[in-house]
Amino acid sequence: MIMFILLSTITVKAFDTPNDGGKSITIKAYNVPETVKKALVYRKTEGDTTYTLAGVMSILSYRFMDADSTIKNGKPYYYRVDFYFPDTVISVEADSPGIAYAQWYDKTKTSSLIFLIVFSTFVLVFIQLAKKDPEGLYIRKIPALDAIDEAVGRSTELGKPTFFVHGLLGITDAGTLAALTILRRVAKKVAEYDTPILVTNYDPIVMTASQETVKQAYTEAGRPDAYNEKNIIYLTYEQFGYTAGVDGLMVREKPGAIFLQGYFFAESLILAETGHSVGAIQIAGTTAKEQLPFFVAACDYVLIGEEMLAASSYIGREPVMLGSVKGSDWGKVFLLAIIGIGVAIGTIGSILQSAGNGALMNVFEKILAFF
């Protein structure tokens, strides 16, 4: 009698796994009593006489994704699930075969698409507006970038070289690209002041990009003859080996100014403290939020996260770059507006729900799920 009741309540459905590239079928069970101990999923295809074990269904979600390498798109697969109860085993077949297909669009990424379109629109619109009215653009003061000239000047007065230490990520990191922009500014200043510069690199591609950047800066400063490729050196491809090498150079060369720019890890404090011990003025910049506290504690100036990414706009002051910064700022406003609206709906919805009307609360839950 109990077996009959269990058989009549449990249903199993097999369907194409949504939002994927195909070759995957999802099997879901409904109305499964909580006393189930385990559930095994079996599969067969057309022409097969027996089922073969496909896998173990989760008894938390009652869901199993069959992504076996033998699954082909467009072919029907039949499933049976064996539910193990304390006293019995119930086998339930899926009411229809599952057929896998590849989707052309992943619906779960709609929120990313919308935000990408909105953000890109802001950036492009403000870039166009900037081209029409370059005077109307403003970027707030970033003290660390203003201090570049002061740092290089101090180094020149003391007759000491300027060090530029790249971080540990490659040229594909946004922070490393921002560091190259700052390097260009530093290199131009050292070329004008005729101060020696030493650029250390962890990544070979960053080294070649640094060489080109410094060469270009010297040319812009009217001193192409003063450029020395040997001042841009590659140390090693090991985190603490790089740190040991940079530290050694710092204590031997005793620079007057040190720029620590890029993405750093645990070695950030070692570099910053060694730089401080040689008496150099230090300007750090990183997008590694875990290392920012150490740079703030040990360095004279710090570019915090996004301030570093705004460096190319700040230093160059080109209207197009400033326009993109404004577009990015409007992206922040949009995000803050969504958060604000979400909070407002959630608050009002909560009040209404306690009064017996849960409709707005449902809207709020859907907004959260959309993210």
Add this chain to the structure above:
Amino acid sequence: MHISTNPWVWIAAILTLAIYSFLYKDNPFYKFAEHLFMGLGIGYGAVLLWYNSIIPRLWNPLAHGTSPTRFFLLIPIALGLLSLGIFSRRYSWLIKYPLAFYMGAVTGLSVPVAFEANIFEQAQGTILKHSMFSNPWLGISNIIMFIGVITTITYFYFSKQHRGLLGKSARVGIVYIMLAFGASFGYTVMARISLLIGRMQFLLHDWLGIIK
């Protein structure tokens, strides 16, 4: 005291002391350890790259694979060879091609990931929900967190002068940032001290056998 007779323990101990000698001042022992470290590091990096990248992603598919699409791997080989143009003054500009591919691929990858993994998750966590106010202290804490997020974002607003409401909000933001940095700093101190304990244990136990 039970001094180790293993020569490799002695080598490790001497190199440890050579690195620590840097704390006093630069000296030939530190320079020796530094240069050895850099040499070993680049050799290790080259071997690691060979085994983690070249062999599984290039050699195995080309030499032992059966899929016809594996010949697309000739494209990154060609781009990689272009980067070697840097060795020639005349053809050094050829490195711009693999660089351009790098930049396009990685920036293309980073854009949607930035939204999904960072922006949306953080924004979703910031939106105040009813469950966050199950008790007064939890509610106050979540409001403090909420204010922290909003004011920190306003600090990074670059295209307007920080005056009036924006200025006040940005000022609150930088205070929050300093409080957060202090917390991170204090949190890491113990972890860093424990690193020193680990090395001391090696020297005093494994090398000199002074402690058990």
Add this chain to the structure above:
Amino acid sequence: MLKKQIPLAITFITGVIIVVTFFIPHPPFGRLQQDALTWYSVIFGFTMLLGVDSLVKFHYTKLRRREKGWWFSIVFYCGFLLSFITGVISEIRFGDAFNINSSFMYFYNTILVPLQSTMFALLAFFIASASYRAFRARNIDATFLLVTAVIVMLGRVPVGYMLWHKLPDLTSWILNVLQLGPMRGIMIGISLGTVAMSLRLILGIERTYLS
């Protein structure tokens, strides 16, 4: 054209394709992101030769000209050849340089790991000196940093509990609540800045990498 326009076009086309394929799971688009990462690591393997070449030339020049500290360049070469040759020998002997019994891994564990650990352990000393300077509270912002740092440091050790039994709870609150807001804000800012920079790169507005 060859030196500027074509690289910019490559960046644009590759960037747009990779962004679009993020939303399209259907083959072959769904695989393109993974393939791009594979291509990236293959190209990087070639560029590593640039780094090795640069280092070898740098130290060779120092040796040849007998510049100050030239004999340390010999030490560098010894380290490089030691790891590289043992890597090759281990591959031939074991089929895998990272086999636990290989000489490559032996030198890694006996020389490289102690060096790494010791450099890492230097942080204990440097964090003490950084703390001493940071805690002198030159301005109001540094005072805020000092206050939370001291509370968290004390709250994580037994003496903190002895001073005030609620200090560990306050520490936990600072780490889970007070710190969370600004770190989220910084992360959102960095992510938006990265997206803006990525868009500038794809559109060819930002050309730093081409110099």
